[in-house]
Amino acid sequence: MKQHTVQSSSSVTAGVLVSVIAMAGFLILPLFVGAVAQRFALTESQIGFLATFIMGGSALSSVAAIFWIRKVNWQWSALLALGAMLCGNVLSLWVTSFPAFVVLQCLVGVGGGAAYSIALTVLSDHPQADRCFGFSVAAQVSFQIVGLLGLPVVVAQYGLEAVLGLLIGLEVVALVLLWWLPASGLVMPTSVEKKRVVSSAVLFALLGCFMFFFNVGVVWTYIERMGADSGFSPAVIGESLAVGVAFGVPGALLASWCGERYGRLLPLAVGALIMVGALLMLVGRIDEKSYLLALALYNFSWNFSLAYQYAAVNAADDSGRSVAAAPAFHALGAAVGPGVAALFVSADNFFAVNVLAIAGVTLSLLLFVFAAIKHPNRKTVAA
Template sequence: MQIAVSPVPLNSVLAASLLTVIGAACFLGTPVILAAAVGDLVLSETQVGVLGSALLSGSAISAVMSAFLVRRYRWSLLAFMALLVEASGFLAASVVDTLPAILLPIWLASFGGGALYSLAMTVLSDHPQAVRLFGFAISVQVAFQVLMLLSMPWFMVPGGLADCLYALLGLCVIGACLIHLLPAQSAGSTNLDTMSVAEVLNQPKALLCLMACLVFFISIGAVWAYLERLGTLSGFAAVQLSQVLAGGVAISILGSITAVWQGSQYGDLLPLGGASAGMLAAVVMLQVPMSMMQFFVAFAIFNFFWNYSLSYQYAAVARIDSSGRYVAATPAFHSIGGAVGPLIAAVFVTSEQLIAVNVVAGIALLISFTLFYMALSTRRHA
């Protein structure tokens, strides 16, 4: 079955960009949600990890499913269903007061959010200036994350977890008002039949890009999970750490803005290589002991190139696979890599020595760029 639709209009671009924020709310708000949950649910460090896993794993699964559904049904319908699941999860989680009771609702919120995020990124991938739109969407996401971090003190009080979840529920309501702005389907003619597993496996270049995205986020996950320990072992107080995190995340907006300004004038491979080199330099700097300035500069550089790279990762996948299904699956691979990174590092770290974090992150960055190079350089000569 074939349908023809017009290119993605501006109002659809803006709506999709805002929907990426709502879809990624569980991930973007993870530090705040966990901080509020520690007080209200009295969680141990192990239980914090369990809840954090629930915040991430649902989106990984739904993003994989989205790759097979995103071109089959109307986007407004898919967005509505995803928002309904996400909102229901937040609402149910707000009325429970134990860890076992909150795990399923939070997982459902993550599941719905992941589907919404994948759909919104697919909408943006259909635009001729996809790189710039990805950069714009990521900038909006980072701005939201900064606001969430700044709001953390308001939610770290008795009852703060419910208030935090109500705020995220409110975002879902706003999202419901935006879905009518989404186009019916992709630009141009689109085959609405779902891909078979054989068709998925028959695109090795796209799979290489997805594996590169996964390995890239192994580095992200390893560093992000142990940032607090890196700072603590360097002698920084909790207030100082929170200021560094907020400042580093704020600076990362410049990375996505740079991608918006630069666009595709240098292709995808060169920016990806530059980002990997910059992040490697930051990883080398993040070694205990270090000064507060060294910690801040390293974290800011790491975040800058992380967000700069994301736009080109999505663009690389979109250029290789015009169907958009692999773009929809990209967040799933990011989520899986982000969850695996801390687990790999945890095998080797000790309470006093975290050099394994740097080693895991550095190796992952090198492997990730190698995979991108194999996919993109081959494509140029195909």
């Protein structure tokens, strides 16, 4: 069993804020990708592969985190991670070659994945980890709302530099915040440390994270293009994205309020059902109201489910290390999804986006069920 210690509110707050900043580029991915596509004149397939490479760096560093996350000083590690993000984005302001830009953003992803893993592990050590994950998700959604509402006008005037400038500013703030993070986490009993790192239950849960973000990566990369294909103006698309993302806040806060009282499988099943319904609304030619409603339902279920995914991974692993790998599997899914979709989409046919996303959601839920069977507990079995 984990031996929890009560963390200070400042360390939890710092963990939540660093988790937002580490994921900032992905949180505003539609606008970021749009700005990059405009600068480098990318095709639909190139947009998908761009998202794959951006998330690939994050995936690699997050996978590696499971081996070092409990062995290093978190403050100094976060300093290195945030430094990599800052250097990558600053240099991205000056490059004129698209391949060079992709390499630099992969470096940003490496730093972001490491910083996010540290932040999540800080939150996982809290006695009420489920609620802390909910606060983290709510903070991420709040940032999305502000970014998607405020950035379109700025990006239209200043282009990609506006997005990069925002990310650079946030990373400077994070360099200050990281000193409120604890230097290390819980000390695990020797018996737990000697256990294998990845059990079958943990593996199923992590694969569930992978498939869920396979779906998210596909949808989040092409959702702006889907709106444009339906004839919506950039203003309508931007406002719909912002309003839709706003519904993620009550989703995340609801997850935080519910905590473990309904187990984890039942909330995950409800979230999957709502998400599939939202994806079905995006099939074929869509009108503005359907687009807005689908975005609202999708983001509500996305952020409601996300906190329970972290909690499910955390519950399946007595060592407390595997939750650091959850961002890796999220990033891997988000990287692979757009790459697969890029093989099928065209400028006027996004049906593959819906098919791949629905398959990802369904398989994700099944994998979390398998994880619960392999690592049962009272609340999960009851759910």
